[in-house]
Each structure stands twice: as C-alpha cells, then as structure tokens.
Amino acid sequence: MGFYKTEAIVLRTREWREADQLVTLLSPDLGRFKVVARGARKPRSRLRGGIQPFTQARLMLHTGRSIDILTGSDTCKCFYFREDLEKLTWAVYWADLLNRLLPEREPNPAVYFLFLQFLYLLESIESINQERVESRILNHLFELKLISLVGYRPELTHCVNCQKALSLTSEQIWFSPARGGTVCRLCSQALGSGALPVSSGTLALLKHWLRMDARQFRRVRPSGSNLKELERLLPAFLEYHLEQGLPSRKLVRNLVDKE
Known part of the structure; x- marks a missing residue:
C-alpha cells in the first residue's frame, strides 16, 4: 500500500x-x-x-x-478538555467504549461522525459544574446512538421473548440487557432477575432519542427518575455486550454520585 x-x-x-x-x-x-x-x-x-x-x-x-x-x-x-476534568472524563469514557465496541480496521463512517459531533456538543457545554444534568443527558444519548450504530439497537416496542406488542399505558414493562430489549410481565417472570423494570416515560424517551437529531438534546429534559433509570439500564446493556466493565466507568459513576 x-x-x-x-x-x-x-x-x-x-x-x-x-x-x-x-x-x-x-x-x-x-x-x-x-x-x-x-x-x-x-x-x-x-x-x-x-x-x-x-x-x-x-x-x-x-x-x-x-x-x-x-x-x-x-x-x-x-478538543482541549484537560482543564475541565468532567468533560475529560466523558470524552475518555466515550473513547473507551469505541475502543471496546469497534473491531479493528472495519470502517463505520456513521460512528466516526457521531463521535465527532458529540465532541463538539460536549465542548459547547459552558460549565459542567452548573449544568451536570446536561452532560449526563448527552452521555446517555451517545451511549444509545452508539450501541444502535454498532448493531445492538434495543427493541423498545415488542417483547423480545414472545413478540407481543407492548402498551406503554396499560402494563408494567421490563428491559432485558441479555435479550436486547423490552419484555412483557409474564416473560419477565420466566427470565428471573436479569430483567429490569422500566417506566413508560423512560421508554418513550429512549424511542424519541433514537429518532432525534443529537443537536436538539437540550430541548429534552428527562425527569430525575428517568435519569436514574437510564443510569441503570444503559450501563447494564453496554456491560453485557462488552462482557466486562470499563475502568473509566468508575470515573463516570463518581461524577453521577456528586449529584
């Protein structure tokens, strides 16, 4: 060559x-x-x-x-994040995800431009100390869009076990990291402790984020309970596919625990 x-x-x-x-x-x-x-x-x-x-x-x-x-x-x-420890933590975590989820020498232009876009968005947050919620939203949006682009897009409308269409308003829904998406009440009992309960509001948010242009992330403000659910579901989903945890994930948890 x-x-x-x-x-x-x-x-x-x-x-x-x-x-x-x-x-x-x-x-x-x-x-x-x-x-x-x-x-x-x-x-x-x-x-x-x-x-x-x-x-x-x-x-x-x-x-x-x-x-x-x-x-x-x-x-x-x-992107000079060295003087802002919190921005640096998010960027290092995203780079670790890319390093673990992407095979070597397999082009994926969509992932490249996703990462570049999110670095610009991270840079645009003026003060993470005052707007830590904004950076947490940006992080979860990156996690969701990245796992979707590398082939692990979660199923959010049907039970992944029995294929039943799920209603956000009439039944309790669970999320199974191992099965890759939502699970109905009966199937969640069969799966045991591996499925996590998820609210209709968080599911609606995830569906919206999958369609949303990332530049609009400031227009959507999840509730505190939605953020807590996301901080359980998305890391569990990622860790299942990563097969082991990331060292930088501990730094991310420390940021979230400051709230």
Missing part, C-alpha cells in the same frame, strides 16, 4: 519503546486502528501536536511490516 492519507480522531496514546508513541485512531474510511508515531515523545517532534487525544487531523501514513507508521499530520480541530 505504501504511503496513504486519512482523516482521523485520536482516541488514545501510550508510550512505545524509547521515544515513540502508539496511537489508537478512529477514521471514517479505516475504522479503529493503531499506528506508531516514531520519535513523538521527543520535545521537538513535529508529530506531537497532531496525536493528542481528541484531536481531529489529516494524517499521512506509511504501511509497515506489522504496524503502520505515522509520518505527518495536519490538525483540523483539537
């Missing part, structure tokens, strides 16, 4: 050998992949600026024997 170019967002970096950096990238045409930035830890390296986490850049790369090599970068946008 030789030399090639791509646009990408930096998900994470870590030290590699004496002076290099191993960089995990998300690209619309290459998906999630890793490259080596040689000499990037040296003070005068011209690669340092373009490989900071949450930087969007146009990259020049060269095909290597076992891993490709970053040879140049042109920064498009740097």
Whole structure:
C-alpha cells in the first residue's frame, strides 16, 4: 500500500519503546486502528501536536511490516478538555467504549461522525459544574446512538421473548440487557432477575432519542427518575455486550454520585 492519507480522531496514546508513541485512531474510511508515531515523545517532534487525544487531523501514513507508521499530520480541530476534568472524563469514557465496541480496521463512517459531533456538543457545554444534568443527558444519548450504530439497537416496542406488542399505558414493562430489549410481565417472570423494570416515560424517551437529531438534546429534559433509570439500564446493556466493565466507568459513576 505504501504511503496513504486519512482523516482521523485520536482516541488514545501510550508510550512505545524509547521515544515513540502508539496511537489508537478512529477514521471514517479505516475504522479503529493503531499506528506508531516514531520519535513523538521527543520535545521537538513535529508529530506531537497532531496525536493528542481528541484531536481531529489529516494524517499521512506509511504501511509497515506489522504496524503502520505515522509520518505527518495536519490538525483540523483539537478538543482541549484537560482543564475541565468532567468533560475529560466523558470524552475518555466515550473513547473507551469505541475502543471496546469497534473491531479493528472495519470502517463505520456513521460512528466516526457521531463521535465527532458529540465532541463538539460536549465542548459547547459552558460549565459542567452548573449544568451536570446536561452532560449526563448527552452521555446517555451517545451511549444509545452508539450501541444502535454498532448493531445492538434495543427493541423498545415488542417483547423480545414472545413478540407481543407492548402498551406503554396499560402494563408494567421490563428491559432485558441479555435479550436486547423490552419484555412483557409474564416473560419477565420466566427470565428471573436479569430483567429490569422500566417506566413508560423512560421508554418513550429512549424511542424519541433514537429518532432525534443529537443537536436538539437540550430541548429534552428527562425527569430525575428517568435519569436514574437510564443510569441503570444503559450501563447494564453496554456491560453485557462488552462482557466486562470499563475502568473509566468508575470515573463516570463518581461524577453521577456528586449529584
């Protein structure tokens, strides 16, 4: 393949050998992949600026024997969250989700542009200390849209066990992370403790969010009880598909517990 170019967002970096950096990238045409930035830890390296986490850049790369090599970068946008610990926590958590949910080298342009859009939306929140509810809403919206784009869109209108159409107004409904969606009362008893009760208001909110343009997230204000339900359902759904927890999830729980 030789030399090639791509646009990408930096998900994470870590030290590699004496002076290099191993960089995990998300690209619309290459998906999630890793490259080596040689000499990037040296003070005068011209690669340092373009490989900071949450930087969007146009990259020049060269095909290597076992891993490709970053040879140049042109920064498009740097989301500088280091001075805001709470914004940084959300961004790190989202990057961890992408790193775990996306297979390597499988392009998914919709996921790339979703992540880019949500970084802009996160940046637009002026003061998370005053508007932590806003950031929690944004996070749950990202979780829901991401899991839908990677093939785990939850079923919210029928029982996933017996296929019965569910009424939001006339019956209690449960949500099964293992089955991938809503469950009627009778089937929830058969499934045992794996199903979680969910209110009609939270289900209606999830349905609306799946259709909604993320830029409109400020127009929808869930109640406190809706947020608490979302903070049980969505992490449980994600953890089932991740098969194990994320370290950054603990940081997210700490933010929520401050409320």
